[in-house]
Amino acid sequence: MNIVYLNRSKEAGFSIAKVFKPVIKLVRQEQTVEIYNMPHFGAAPHKILKNLLFVLKLRRKDAIFHVTGDIHYILLALIGCKVVLTIHDIATLKNAKNKLDYFLKWLLWFYLPIKLANHVVCISHKTKLEVLSVxxxxxxxxxxxxxxxxxxxxxxxxxxxxxxxxxxxxxWNKNLTRVIQALKDTQCNLRIIGRLNAEQLGLLNSSGIFYSNDYNLTDEQIIVEYEKCNLVSFPSLFEGFGMPIIEAQAVGRAVLTSNIDPLREVGGNSVHYVNPESVKSIKEGFKALLSDNVYKESIIKKGFVNVERFSVTKIADQYIEIYQKIKI
Known part of the structure; x- marks a missing residue:
């Protein structure tokens, strides 16, 4: 089989491409693989049109196209081709500014692409339910x-x-403000990955928490960050999946995360859950993990078992099975 992976522009960030990188590496051992990034970033009409024209030139009947996420609308340029569409979440709809904006995003990012795709993949059961609701x-x-x-x-x-x-x-969804409030008067080094805004910096500097910050890290540098930490803070308000949970567990670090889907789906019984909207709950969660080594070690051991569900071999095999069905 010839599998053509279509990624969003590099300007949009590498999170989706990063997720598929190890999967594609295994698929490439059995199949012919091509990878293309969209030349333009953003949802302005002229940029959408230029990306559609770019994809039109890639069309062919002897390949299976896999749109890896975010740029769902490019399926309009692949009518008549065999296509797999991966949907990570429906945040595009949730962030719509008004009714007209919602309708256009629903039409171009969801209704038409989903109807045109041979197969739609969702990265969590929560995302699948949300997609089917629209x-x-x-x-x-x-x-x-x-x-x-x-x-x-x-x-x-x-x-x-x-x-x-x-x-x-x-x-906004990473809930850093409540984490800072929860860690006030806690002896720790809060290591934050991501660009901080003025409000976050002001809160950090007035909290008395010792912190350090970095951003735009390579994949290798991110791995080192997990290795150097003692536990991972991930009490998000909204996620399509929750990669930090399984990345931390693979390294052997306990995770504090939110008692919401899909984080419950990903974490199972191998993480410490908190109410992400309660500073008190988050504070008590950190205290439990920092003060009770026996409990923390039990969480880590469960994490090693849990992360096996997400091995790249298992995930790549599932995608290959989908490709095979479409090929027939």
């Missing part, structure tokens, strides 16, 4: 994201007397 589709399934084999078991540095709490992401 567009009906029979050929739809769940394939979780995989954890890169580069994330491997690493012993915790017991000489680190000041615990390092790694917080991934600074967007």
């Amino acid at each position: 567009v009906k589709k029979k050929a739809i399934s769940v394939v979780h994201n995989s954890v890169d084999s580069g994330f491997s078991r690493m012993a915790e540095d017991k000489k680190n007397f000041t615990p390092v709490i790694l917080h991934i992401g600074t967007g």
Whole structure:
């Protein structure tokens, strides 16, 4: 089979491409693979048109096209071709500014692409339910994201007397403000990955928390961040999946995360759950993980078992099975 992966523009970030990178590596061992990134970033009409024209030139009947996410509308340029569409979430609809904006995004990002795709893949059961609530589709399934084999078991540095709490992401949904409030008066090093805004910086500087910050890290640098921390803070308000959970578990770090879907789906019984809207709940969660080593070690052991569900071999095999069905 010839599999053509179509990714959004590099300007949009590497999160989706990063998720598919290890999967594509395994698929390439059995199939012919091509990868293209859209030349234009954003949803302005002229940029959408230029991306559609770019994809039109790639059309052919002897390949299976896999749109990896975010740029769903490009299926309009693939009518008559065999296409798999992966949907990560419906945040595009949730962020609509008004009724007209909602309708256009529903039409171009969901209704038409979903109807045109041979098969739709959602990265969690929550996302699948949300997709089906806005567009009906029979050929739809769940394939979780995989954890890169580069994330491997690493012993915790017991000489680190000041615990390092790694917080991934600074967007609104990452709940950093409540994390800062919860950690006030806690002896720790809050290590934040992501660009901080003025409000977040002001809150950090007035909290008395020792913190450090970095952003635009390579995949290799991110792995090192997990290895150097003692636990991972991920009490998100909204996620399509929750990669930090399985990345942390693969390395051997306990995770504090939100008692919401799809984080419950990803974390199972192997994480410490908190109410993401309660500073008190988050504070008590950190206290439990920082003060009780026996409990923390039990969470870590469960994490090693849980992360096996997301091995890249299992996920790649599921995608290959879908490709095979479409090929017939």
